[in-house]
Amino acid sequence: MKSDFSPWRLCTAPMMDWTDRYCRAFHRTLSRRARLYTEMVTTGAVIHGPRDRLLGFDAMEHPVAVQLGGSNPADLAHAARIAEDFGYDEVNLNVGCPSDRVQDGRFGACLMREPAVVAACVAAMKAAVSVPVTVKCRIGVDDQDTEQALDALAEAVIAAGVDGLVVHARKAWLQGLSPKENRDVPPLDYPRVARLKRAHPTLPIAINGGIATIADARSHLAEVDGVMIGRAAYSDPAILLDVDPVLFDEAAPAADPFAAITAFEPILAGFLQDGTRLHAVTRHMLGLFNGRPGARAYRRHLSTFALQPEAGLATLRDAVEQVSRDSRSLDLAIPDRDRAQDAA
Known part of the structure; x- marks a missing residue:
């Protein structure tokens, strides 16, 4: 077995109403090595809501990461500690969701405009937990210059001690496009993510957006450390049977x-x-x-x-x-x- 694989070499994306504990358990029977992510859960829900229902998972799901939504450093630190106590392998901060409800709560993709806030959130979570703290973001929002916007966010969270960055290689348009349209309409810019990786060779960076096959994933791994697949893994889950043999040189857990x-x-x-x-x-x-x-x-x-x-x-x-x-x-x-x- 190779020992130099990034923990984020192949991930399944956090998807609201989709990647619940039942979905994750099913996906784990298709790949032992894919890193699984929860649906986004807000800090308020984690701190004040039914934690067992929101955060409960089975040990078979490891490696599994929780994605948090929020922008208050103290609340995120509190929620991250709770998630770590539940046994999650990673805490991920959502800086990519474009929905109106998320914007109203001042988190998700709108935080691309506030890299200092994101850095403060990462620093607070890093001080609170021992598991990796990562960020999932876009390359920019609205009329931002994606070169400046993504560099600013990356540099801020690196200074805060972030352990990895997952980049959805599209802009998010917070005005004028629905969340569904934001998954398809803004053009993909994979080279922008590759440039970010070249600028920060020691930072683990995974790419997300429009990646439909494990062959596509393998080609991206020539440029970045990891690939995150979302809708393709959900709508055609049999592709996950190719993850272990193609990307990790290991037998799949099931033949077909x-x-x-x-x-x-x-x-x-x-x-x-x-x-x-x-x-x-x-x-x-x-x-x-x-x-x-x-x-x-x-x-x-x-x-x-x-x-x-x-x-x-x-x-x-x-x-x-x-x-x-x-x-x-x-x-x-x-x-x-x-x-x-x-x-x-």
Whole structure:
């Protein structure tokens, strides 16, 4: 096994309403090495809310990072200590979310305009915890010059002791674009992130935004230390089966999506025994068989029957039976499972 891999070599992005504990548990059955991130949770929720529900996770999820939203250094330090006590491997500060609600709370992407505030937040968290403290940001917002804006943020957080930076290689437009549009409309500028890495060779830097395959991830690793994949890993989770063999020279934990389902069944059974509804878990699994004959029937079966109160493991097994096992040869025919959305 190689020993020189960055901890951030391949990460799954924090995504609101998506990367909950059920999603992370499922993704962990597909890759032992990918670094998993929680949904963003605000400092107020961590400090005053139901911590077990918001921060609880299973030991199998390691390595796993919590993403915090906030701009008050004292509150972030308090929330970071709580997260560390829960056992998280990293605390990440959100400086990239463009939603109106986040702006109203003075955190997320609007903090790109206030690098000194971000630095104070990082310094406070660094003083409070022993785990790595990282920042996820954009290359700039609105009419900012991305050369100046990203350099200013990076230099400020480096001085504060940040352990790593994850850069979504797009601007965020806080006025005029919705959060959904901000994920696609602003053009990607991968070379800007590469220039940042060349300027700061000792700072671990991961790149995010529009990366759809593990082959794409591998090409970016020639320029930066890590890659963060978001929607592609969620909508086509089978690509995560390529992470360990392609990026870490290790065997995948499951030979194919069918084997991954079998490995996940005991974990799913534990969730069901604790009172979790099947749909809460299987909604994260709908894209597992994308590109295979029967994938549409699989999705339809889960979308229809997993909502029923009595739904259980048999429901999932019935859905999997809709998929042709003879289609395994597609894995060899189409590299990195970068296939059509639905061949069914």
